Amino acid sequence: MGTAWDQAGFRGRVQAALEAFLDEQAERLLPLGRDAARLVAEARTSVAGGKMFRASFCWWGHQAVAAPTDEDAVVRACAALELLHASALVHDDFMDASDSRRGRPSTHRTFEHEHRGSGWRGDPEQYGAAAAILLGDLLLSWADELVRRCGLPLAQVAPALDVLDLCRSEVIAGQFLDVSVQARGHADVDTAMTVLRYKSAKYSIERPLHLGAALAGAGPETLAELSAFGLPLGEAFQLRDDLLGVYGDPQTTGKPAGDDLVEGKRTVLVALALDGAPASDAALLDRALGTPLDEADVERLRGVIDASGAHEQVEAVIDQLTDVALAALDRASVDDDAREVLRSLATAVTRRTV
Template identity: 80%
Template sequence: MSGQWDQSGFRARVERVLGEFLDAQTERLAPLGPDAARLLNEARTSVAGGKMFRASFCWWGHLAVAPAPDEDALARAAAALELLHASALVHDDVMDASDTRRGHPTTHRLFEREHRAAGWRGGAEQYGAAAAVLLGDLLLAWADELLRRCGLPLERVLAGLEVFDLCRSEVIAGQFLDVSVQARGRADVDTAMTVLRYKSAKYSIERPLHLGAALAGASSETVAELSAYGLPLGEAFQLRDDLLGVYGDPATTGKPAGDDLVEGKRTVLVALALDSAPAADAAHLDRALGTPLDAAGVDRLRRIIEESGARAQVEAVIAQLSDVALAALDRARIDDTAREVLRGLAVAVTQRTV
């Protein structure tokens, strides 16, 4: 990606920050006994194994403005975004009734199985859901705590918290938009794009860039320039995720084949297919979304989407949005090393296979 940046070394650094933070939380909660220890163990699993794109964009949003940062403090601030992301995933898995995440049982399924294996009273599913809700809440609280205590000057942290507050509100409200769209069982392309923008695009790239820049004391003009890069790139990022949710290799994604189809996700990809497919195919796709599907059922829906031209349309939009983002990056008045790395990150998030 860049001779100026060791991406794997950065990920290891953020992993160390998260590990040290969770060690401290484990010690703090030790008096609560083995049940709290089980929750802490699952917290460690929930933050492990990601690509840490959000932390990366925060880091380089900062270096775009202040090329000589307090690296330890900035790493802690960036790691807070990974706690926020883990929180969102734990809650998202409950809402989607997902069984796996990154090749492992989801939090609610893990605790559901433990309840059932122990023969405890009450409903195993309710216990699993309760554990996941509480873990997601705990991770959300910890994200705020880690950012507040990152070690940067107070006035910079306060500026960063304003961005963080907005980011959390957007992603939670965006998630509710998504839940409501699935419940209604319909969404046109514009509605699907609104969900995409607020549930994922902003909090995945634009707001992390803003957080890093705010922590560096960026001007409103610089923040706007970063938005011109970050928002279209975030939309391209999520459109790639939508394609992977239908066409991704389970061995790579860690999710079942066609998982978004089984969950009934009304994505931009699906909305385009419903608009363009022949009436009979569109009706079948509409009826089958969100129902139990065997491999043959998934393959049939994939073919309908592909033959409608929706997959090719989404690929074209990803390319267009990426071009818009990179053109904005070229115009931005930021550090040139940061520009180079942000260009590489744009390729990484839009051409990924997981």
């Protein structure tokens, strides 16, 4: 295997696997009529246009241990993680009352608008909420199904299903921790890091690496080596996401300016800013979180965060965590070609602008 990797080609293979799987589901649900077709259509939208980092780390987690004996089957297993991710986003957008995702209306808003435009009975918002809950549940179920039926022998798939089970438990419990933190209106840096680790960091990089490696027959020592790389890298990845949630360009991110501030996210960035800002600025930031904000409000809060030193601190922590991850990767007993691609992926996930 050469170290040159056609990342766009891989994304195309994953997308094709997702489309084929959804075609199969659409056929299964055909007797349910138009409404089921609408649900599958929204599922297609929810898995389109992503960066597919989770599928990529799954693939290279496998390659780090052994070359696939059935590439198409492994691609399908990798694609399952994009269904898991889509499920989390659909539910997350509803819980955060987010209006958009990737530059288009979020799922609950899409179905809410359909209800309202059709003049149906009942509450349009409640209908949108129900649709988002059900679609997220369906995507979560399908993630498990796609791994189980990826095409590899069940004995080979079983350890990967154990990883998927743990991954789902972590991300769902992490999400509940997140909404509980927002409800209490307080999170210190340690709490914010725990939310970050379990809601996003583990399921974004560490568990995808584990799933791919488990399919390749990896033992506990190899999984531990991949954790030493994947967990700090996942934390750096999510810290970058937190910065984009405040400083990202809406034209690039597909989300409104300062969206995390409007949603009241108690991220590590915000926790550091509240700790480091003068009392009056900290009180201003704390009061503003989770309230409607115009562009001038967002810019003012960015100024508070910058002046507190939190922005600079988070950038420094991203660099430190990335260095820790790459040092662990250098020590790991993995395929050298895979090591090189994983290094490039580490750069991609921590230096991104979207």
